[in-house]
Amino acid sequence: MDPAGFSAALGSAVRSRRAALSLSQADVADLAGVSERFVRFVEQGKTTVQLEQLLAVLGTLGLELDVSTAANVSTAGPISTAGPISTAGPAQ
Numbered sequence: 001m002d003p004a005g006f007s008a009a010l011g012s013a014v015r016s017r018r019a020a021l022s023l024s025q026a027d028v029a030d031l032a033g034v035s036e037r038f039v040r041f042v043e044q045g046k047t048t049v050q051l052e053q054l055l056a057v058l059g060t061l062g063l064e065l066d067v068s069t070a071a072n073v074s075t076a077g078p079i080s081t082a083g084p085i086s087t088a089g090p091a092q
Helices: 003-020 025-032 036-044 051-060
Strands: none
Touching: 003 036, 003 051, 025 036, 036 051
């Protein structure tokens, strides 16, 4: 799924859940500890929201993100074999 499609679907789910709970955007913002503007951005499908704040909004509404393997991706091994990434500093 492309970022815009994902964000739109997420925004729709958040808006629907909020409405089902009879909460305003301001209510959700207060309960989640975020700004009302942030809640509005999520519901509008903005693609560049902060993960920590998003998780707070989702938790407030009793929602969660679920990550799963795409149907067209093999689970037999890694997608890329570019090699390990080292976090060590430069060799001396």
